[in-house]
Amino acid sequence: RKEVEQDPGPFNVPEGATVAFNCTYSNSASQSFFWYRQDCRKEPKLLMSVYSSGNEDGRFTAQLNRASQYISLLIRDSKLSDSATYLCGESNNNDMRFGAGTRLTVKP
Amino acid sequence: NAGVTQTPKFQVLKTGQSMTLQCAQDMNHEYMSWYRQDPGMGLRLIHYSVGAGITDQGEVPNGYNVSRSTTEDFPLRLLSAAPSQTSVYFCASSYSAGGYQPQHFGDGTRLSIL
Numbered sequence: 001r002k003e004v005e006q007d008p009g010p011f012n013v014p015e016g017a018t019v020a021f022n023c024t025y026s027n028s029a030s031q032s033f034f035w036y037r038q039d040c041r042k043e044p045k046l047l048m049s050v051y052s053s054g055n056e057d058g059r060f061t062a063q064l065n066r067a068s069q070y071i072s073l074l075i076r077d078s079k080l081s082d083s084a085t086y087l088c089g090e091s092n093n094n095d096m097r098f099g100a101g102t103r104l105t106v107k108p
Numbered sequence: 109n110a111g112v113t114q115t116p117k118f119q120v121l122k123t124g125q126s127m128t129l130q131c132a133q134d135m136n137h138e139y140m141s142w143y144r145q146d147p148g149m150g151l152r153l154i155h156y157s158v159g160a161g162i163t164d165q166g167e168v169p170n171g172y173n174v175s176r177s178t179t180e181d182f183p184l185r186l187l188s189a190a191p192s193q194t195s196v197y198f199c200a201s202s203y204s205a206g207g208y209q210p211q212h213f214g215d216g217t218r219l220s221i222l
Contacts, residue, residue: 004150006150008148031208032208034210042215042216043198043213043214043215043216044151044198044213045213046210046211046212049210087150087151089151089211091208094139094156094158094164095153095156095166095167096141096153096211097153097167098143098150098151098152099150100148100149100150101150
């Protein structure tokens, strides 16, 4: 069983839409959580870390639900430039695992 | 401001050949790791290192060796290449071990095994 699960999508949304992704993890001892963005044929780049209290960075909001073992990413007012694959990552000590990614396409 | 540098960017090998993928970082990061990324599988951890002289296995270590003689470098060796090792390989580093720091990725090596 894969330890980190994501809906692969694709999510196709119009500009200006709000879209949310979820990511579930199986390791209850996981300590840290992250969202990365990956453009086609590029390396993953950190979008934001996810804190227990939830955190926001501009149009992006990340939340952690330890009881249900999932993290979420909300993107408001989607831009064409938000089109990418979004990877969630969870870390326990020195072992970081990633989901397979959720593909988002924002259309005009 | 190089960050994490991987070489080569592309490589084609024949089955049975060996090669080394290079990874160097100039951020004085303690933690370095290697991932492979395959379609539908996401990133899978191959090996990691928490400091010079210390390495450990990740999720998919078979067929790969690593060493960490300096803080800066973390090469990945394919001992005898197999078609199943065709993938995109990413090296990553973070300031410290323990998992609390996000990782910074190199721009990848695309490897094809014929």
